[in-house]
Amino acid sequence: MQIAKQKISIGLVNPKNPVNVASILRAAGCYGVASVFYTGQRYRFAKDFNADTKAFHKVIPTVGVDSLREVVPEGASVVAVELVEGATPLPAFEHPDNAFYILGPEDGSVGADILSWCDSVVYVPTYSCMNLAATANVLLYDRLSKSDYKSGDALIRQSRDTNNKAKIN
Template sequence: MRGYFAIGAEKISKVKNFGNLARTGHGFGASFCFTVASRLQHDDMVSDTSNSLTNMPYYAWDKPQDITLPDRCQLVGIELTDDAIELPSFRHPTQAAYILGPERASLSPEIMDMCDHIIKIPTSFCLNVATAGAIVMYDRIATLGRFAPRPVRVGGPVEPKPIHIQGAQKRRTPI
C-alpha cells in the first residue's frame, strides 16, 4: 500500500480504549499513534498486548496547537456530525492522520477546524473509540490496499463473463 497513516485521539479518558486503538493501528500498519490533551503512561496500557508504543512512535501533544504532522499529511477527524462525509464515500488521502474524539464527547471545535476532512461511520449512534478507529483503518486498507477484486457472488466470477445467445454476445448479470 502506498503512503502512510497515523491514528490518534483527543482527550481520551479510558486508557484501555486507547491501548486497544494503538494495538489495532499497529496491526494495520500505522506509522505512529498520538493523543491530544491526554497523557498516557505506557505501563497503564494493559490492553495493548502487542506493545505498540515500543514498535511505533507515540506523540503526546498537550493541546491542538501543538500538533505537528509531516508535510502533506492530512488530518482526518472521525465524528458523527450531519455534514461529515460518510465513510463508504470517502477517498482516503495517501498521507493521513486520523483523530477520534473522547468517549463521552465530541472532537473539540479547535480540532474540527484543523481537520482537512471530517468523516463519519454511518451508524445511528457513536461507537467505542477503538471500534470506530478499527473500522476506519480497515476501510483504508480495503480501498487503498492491493487486493484482488471481490467476486460478484460467493464462488462466482470476479467479472461477469460474456455468453453467446442466438449469435449475439451479451453479458451475464449474476444474481
C-alpha cells in the same frame, strides 16, 4: 516484529480509557500506522495500564502532546472522524495517501476549534455511536479495503496467531 509503516498517523483528543488506547495501538500495528499522538491528562495518568497490545506500543511511537495541530505530519491531510452534521459518510470517502486521522474522546466530540483546520470530516454510519477503539478499527479497515493491498496465504501466515495453523482443504 516487522510492521510495514504507511503514511498514516492517528491523533486522539483527550482519550479517557486506557483499554481503548491499547486497542487502538493493536489496530495501529495491524494496519501499519506510523505513530499515535494524544492530548489531555487522562490517558497520561492511566497509561501504565497493561492491556494486550501485542507489543505494538514498543514499535509505534505513542506521544502525548499539547496540540494535535502542532504535530500534523509533513504533507498529511487531516481527517477528523466524528458524528457531526455535514460530514462525509465513510463508505463514500476516498482516503488520502498521507493521512492524519483525528478521533475524539469517548465522552465528548472533536471540538469546532479542531474541526476548523481539518481537511475532511468523516463519520461511520451506524445506528448508535461506537466506542473509540471500534471507530479506529473500522476506519483503518475501510482504508485497507479501498487500497491495493496484498492478499493470500502468505499474508494469512504472517498475520495470524502462532497457535493458528488451520487450512481449508
